[in-house]
Amino acid sequence: MADNRVVVYKGPGEVAVESIDYPKLELPQDVVSGLGIKRAAPHAVILKLVTSNICGSDQHMVRGRTTAPVGQTLGHEITGEIVEIGDDVLFHEVGDICSVPFNIACGRCRMCNEGKTGICLNVNPARAGAAYGYVDMGGWLGGQAEYVMVPFADFNLLKFPDRDQALEKILDLTMLSDIFPTGYHGAYTAGVTTGSTVYVAGAGPVGLAAAYSAQLLGASTVIVGDMNADRLKQAASFGCETADLSSGDALADIIDDILGEPVVDAAVDAVGFEARGHGRDAAEQPATVLNDIMDVARAGASLGIPGLYVTGDPGAVDDAAKQGQIGVRLGLGWAKSHTFVTGQCPVKQYNRQLMNLILADKAHIAEAVNAKTISLDEAPAGYAAFDQGAATKYVIDPHGMVS
Template identity: 85%
Template sequence: MTTNRVVVYKGPGETAVESIDYPKLELPSDVVSGLGLKKKAPHAVILKIVTTNICGSDQHMVRGRTTAPIGQTLGHEITGEVVEVGDDVLFLREGDICSVPFNIACGRCRMCNERKTGICLNVNPARPGAAYGYVDMGGWIGGQAEYVMVPFADFNLLKFPDRDQALEKILDLTMLSDIFPTGFHGAYTAGVTTGSTAYIAGAGPVGLAAAFSAQILGASTVIVGDMNADRLRQAESFGCETVDLSSGNDLGEMIAQILGEPLVDAAVDAVGFEARGHGAGAAEAPATVLNDIMTVARAGAGLGIPGLYVTGDPGAVDDAAKAGRIGVDLGTGWAKSHSFTTGQCPVKKYNRQLMNLILADKANIAKAVNAKTISLDEAPESYKAFDKGAATKYVIDPHGMVG
């Protein structure tokens, strides 16, 4: 029988690759019992993983900054080849190569019908919305693996039109499962448009994808802020301006040196709840980035917040933050009539159009985020390198299919 191997959380700072059962066309027990759904999933497919990426959101779990249990399988950025098709799957065939949105969605509930697939009502009994391999997200097996089951496949999967072309561009296309749509969502909901100026907080892969997306949307100047020199250089490599937050200098003043004024038209938080204060060696201060973007965004601006905020953080700086309550200066945002967009990116809202840009050679997102291919067995060491600030997007190639 075919085996399966998956990356597993083993405790703070530790992951391992372990063998698990080969997936079946069945829903997780948590979903079945919690929502009263049938166990059998003829609407599902089994994918042989072509590529699966390490995400900054995974790092929150691996650092021990969530309530993820030891043994939690990891991985929600998945691209794969269909190898088994359920009886009720109508439009997919074995051999199709598809992108898997990290949001698991039924395609039938009110939220899905409103294109809000990040908060589907029928895939997680604990709360709206689900994802593969993530804490409190429904018990779905992670995709940093050799094989994975995808439910409601006709609705969820984005099939690439040409297999050979897809494999040729796989390092760009693998970003469609999460960070490219997520970064685009951040920039788009912040209101980035032709000629606008934008500030992106964070030069990790999502921040870089947001900066790249802001350029696609027509921004005249994109400024990226971070404390990691290598990541700032990566942002500069595709035309962004940068500000070094480790300097301790005032953010508005640094922006003014670039734009001639301390304000931008749109701002994006691509950092989330593990934010730190400004200056070298600054302590953790989880509201820093949210307060920064309200400060530097002009009146009437939009704020895109794809950075992750959680309701359970055992490693937080105080008891309030452990429950997701942080010191946000909401009065500033209210006084400036800012609009805020938070939550999971609804990947399906954007992924087809972004795929078309990639296939037309108009979006080299892999180069922008510095994609690097690794084997499944190299994942644990790559998690550690990423945690130390590597300016790299690690792409796992479990079966050696990446050219």
């Protein structure tokens, strides 16, 4: 019986909202058969979605730039209310409103015990690490839905301490599932600290979150680079300097004009594998941003790379890039003794502290990323607008719970 609805990938450029069965307290068959574990999941809960956001990572799939099959359910940014609870869930109750890290983690393996929840060993037979509603990430159903199952709930869920306060600040709190921790991770692993000068490549939601996080970490100047005027305007709205890469001017020269020197203390790649060269009509050049940040980061700097890179891109510009091989000037980074930090953000390392900042009215991330609420039925339109470069973070509100 279909008692749930979810956003589904229908082919390049197309998504739809379809009816599916109400979730059960069971693990996906791919995980069960691939890892040889029990299907019953008494450690899980069912959430009624309060909010679920459209992410740039989702857009890579919808553009046909991954190996995602038609029918792939979408959505990994999940905030919800517990409506059903497994017998082995000890520390959560029906009615709790919780943030869900986009990384699915068992809480029991070596990686989880080391705090590396983005590469859990027990949730995806294909590789380390899993996520909701994403290709090659274990077969977990997506959370751009009315209801979703969350496994290992005691470990994965971050409960908001006060329901009324949570609903009042829900547009900020919904960012805890992914982009706020991911942006913070990018800035933090780039070594941003008091007085740092910072370059953030990309003014999409993750780039804006990284720029905002750099300010929280004490940066003196944050420069955001992009070719989208509206997104650059959004970055400027909370105090960032901007680099308009559509001008064709050298990035180092733009930074020199702002700082009086052509280098920064820390740099963040919030773009990923669909990067384009500089100039208004520049073609796709997937290594552009990585080479840029090596070029403008001073010797000895760290480079935070939360932007997504994939092992399979059927729409890539050449055969090498189709396998994730791109022309990175690694010798430059080696010569400058740069530190590279890549991979999924381990959300649980940051989400509680960032929640506390939001609840204490010290962080207003929804304003920084220009959050806008839409209904579940409006999700296809939200995807289309986001793909056209809207300077907006679309927040799906399936049950009309956002005031």
